[in-house]
Amino acid sequence: MSLQFAAAQTTVEFWYSFGDAKRSGWVQARADEYNKAHPGVVIKPVYKGSYNDSLQATILAGRQGKSPAMVQIFEVGSQLALDSGMFQPISSIKKIDYSDYLKPVINYYTINGKINSLPFNSSSPVLYFNKDLMQKAGLNPKQPPTTYGGLLAACKKIQAAKLGATCFGMSLNGWFVEQWMAEQGATLLNNANGRQGRATESNLNSPAAAKIFQFFKDLKDANAFTYSGKLEDWDGSDAIFTNQKTVFHITSTADIGNINAAATKSGFKMGVGVLPIPDSTKRNGVVIGGASLWISKNIPKAQAESALDFALYMTNTKNMADWHKLTGYYPVRQSSINLLRNQGWFLQTPLQLVAFNQLLKTVPSPATAGALNGAAIESRKDIEEGLQKVLSGTPVDDALKETKTRVDAALKEYNSNFK
Secondary structure (H helix, E strand, C coil): CHHHHHHHCEEEEEEECCCCHHHHHHHHHHHHHHHHHCCCEEEEEEECCCHHHHHHHHHHHHHCCCCCCEEEEEHHHHHHHHHHCCEECHHHCCCCCCCCECHHHHHHCEECCEECCEEEEEECEEEEEEHHHHHHCCCCCCCCCCEHHHHHHHHHHHHHHCCCCEEEEECECHHHHHHHHHHCCCCCEHHHHHCCCCCCCECCCCHHHHHHHHHHHHHHHCCCEECCCCECCHHHHHHHHHCCCEEEEEEEHHHHHHHHHHHHHHCCCEEEECCCECCCCCCCCCCCEEEEEEEECCCCHHHHHHHHHHHHHHCCHHHHHHHHHHHCCECCEHHHHHHHHHCCHHHHCHHHHHHHHHHHCCCCCHHHHCCCCCCHHHHHHHHHHHHHHHHCCCCHHHHHHHHHHHHHHHHHHHHHHHC
């Protein structure tokens, strides 16, 4: 009898990228609940390293015919995941009503009219600020800067106050450049950000891109910027802010809980504001960051159905509300936001409300839908190194020209695989 039971079981291996105990523990707890309620299914969450590591491991496993049933893939890995041919659109497994999903979130994952993956952890960038240091510099914490010019003006006051802290710091990450392009209503890549045809070149020679790179030059010239010196050093840049070495900081909404706790420990009050954007720009909104859940193609039907069923359970109304409370990631459903409102969550945690309003006011367009780029990992690094050159004294025009050449070359090389 036990042999029959074992044969009837469906095992779903789920690869994910949360290395910390808080988030990985939450994923495991949802799997345990699901397994208890579904005796014929075993969900096995497996931590596979960073988003990059996990995606590369998935592609390698697929080539070896050993694909996991479900994988958490970061948003800019979407084109690569699609092109790998390893995954099936979730709509081909079961009909799903997407009307409850937040528009800016579902827009990102809609490619060629199909929703290929299920949104899971979603975020966007916001401005963090040290209220105490702002007050010491004669700035009003109730009116944080909303533009590049506003931030640079605040930096002058901060320097004059001699607080022993730099004005501003953030991780050097290509994700922020994508956000600032979208805020200006500008696409990062041609062919409508790769959504009306495969992208063949970047728009880094545009006025929108020039404003972003110029901002970094202005920060450098004003001695107003500090970072760890490493690219994509999220933790390092957070630590600079929470150790009160900068007054302003930009990072993901997903870190609101952690950074606020660190700020309290460090002895200061933290505020959250909208992402500062170029002056004289109409605010268009943010591109969703984070990741979604993809289901492998060459697996038994029962396995695919169980994987999707678990994905829907893990991202249901209650679980997404709880996930948001735990992590700061957006709940991807409108019903989860309604639940949080009814629970009075936003009255307890008004910091989160800034992030929500910024997301919900996003204007749907190819710019805010996000760039589809199979060479995104390499392109982001090229952009980061371009910004680093500006901070090292390279003229803006030269840095942009070189960055565009490198990004376009990466796109060309990637696209050569699909002729």
